[in-house]
Amino acid sequence: MLRKAARMMYRFLILFFFGCVVILFYLNLNIKTPKEVIMLPKGTINQIVTYIAAQSIDANRLDSFILRFFGSPQSGWIDLGSLALSKGDLFYKLTKSKAALKEIKLIPGETMYFFFKDIAQVFEVEEQALWDACAKSPRCIEGSFIPQTYRIPYGAMPEDIIWFLLDYSQKKHRDFAKQHGIVYGSQKWRQILSKAAIIQKEAADLKEMPLISAVIENRIKRGMPLQMDGSLNYGKYSHDKVTPKRIREDMSLFNTYRYKGIPPVPSGSVSFEALEAALKPANVPYLYFVRTRDGKHAFSETYQDHKNNFTK
Template identity: 45%
Template sequence: VYLHLFLLEVGVLDKYLLRFFGSPQEGFIEIKKTNLSKADFLYAITHSKAAMDKFMLIPGETKEIFFKELAKKLSLSYEKLLKAYQKYAPYPDGVIIPESYKVPKGIDEDRLIKYLVSNSLKVHKKLSLKYLKKYDQKEWFKKYITIASIIQKEAANKKEMPLISAVIYNRLKIGMKLQMDGALNYGKYSHIKVTKKRILEDNSKFNTYKHEGLPPYPICAVSKEAVKAAIFPADKNYLYFVKSKDNKHLFTDSYRKHLINIKNGK
């Protein structure tokens, strides 16, 4: 936009005009006219529709993969996104709520992550208050969201989520290792198939074949369905599940039956 030199000065009247017109839109705004009066310019920046970028975080995705896709889509720095996340997020993953987002074009890494994290933390608090009638951030993320993230990685569909939740709680109750592949799909391993070699070589706390209890923090972004399942597991005694030929899972509380299910699932 071309403005006459005398229009660059901002006076008291401009403040009143902005109060009347409203706040300027955030982001890039295209104003087709190139020669405007000050009043027309102020009206334009407060009423024109700002250009927006759209993106989506899908349930089950890790922040590493999400940030790489985001950096590419919005022409941002992956390293700066990670740095901003470490600055604002209380846990290394599982904080940002998976959904569709719209942000102003030209937003920088710090402001983007601050928005995503602050918006998501409000949703987490709301969900906790809804289901638990309280909000203990540490318990919420280290227990419920961590369990939800394993459910998210393991479940073949929403119907299975409470059943997998039951297996997790039943195993934790008797001190049995979770032994779940999904827990090893953390960080950069989000879409990498878990092999016997990987299970043997990975010594992180996410390897629930080697370590008892839950991983130290959530593995990925979780859906509201997974969160609900983590809080309200099915009333079942299941301890085992294995993928069937139709890519769903067969559940049982008997190891003998589990071995049969493994054989039938091949």
């Protein structure tokens, strides 16, 4: 019996030894990744392995088993550190290595033209690569990004940056639209977004937003052109003062002096406060407003009162 037990133990040790050799060999296999920084979703180990395999990273069912000994994969941005690493390094990075994050701020009313310039500078990526990544998604249009401060890993690829911004913003916009009984992505949603962009650029503060919204609605009902400078601060003109010459020469649909109604697309990013104001204009009869010396606006119902407000 003792000899039999000894033989069984010997065989077990031999199998264990060879098993360890095989696993060590497997963990030292070299693999390549298309990106140094990847975004891991939340999920089970099996789901994570399936996800990274879909990202063109060599992963299989055996990895799901071995990965359990390293710990639970993290969610969020993961810095792999290299495009070439071993299986063991990959498992370690998935469970232990978070990417270093940098901040980028999109201010309310700013356009993609300047936002992409800021991203390119902060994260040292090609600005054109951001536009190319944006062009691949029908969701990537002006007004798609929620204005706020974002934390994105340094080293992220342009397409990953755009995907992250769009994915985050779309989820927030969907929730907002659902709360207000609007179909996200519908014509009504796009019109509200575009109206909110004008409100964002015209209002001096949050209190003025419902008043600006009311002026827009009242002028549309009267068949009057909006004649608002904020709509002309689109794209590269975001920070330009709107002059009479610009009004005469700009032939785009953003020119609310030339064309009636709200432009078909937003002229910049919009806050949720501006969206709320677009949906809930103040119950006032105002048709005009002009900036006063204190930086706020004076509102009026008649053109004569509007002219008188120019002296304030």
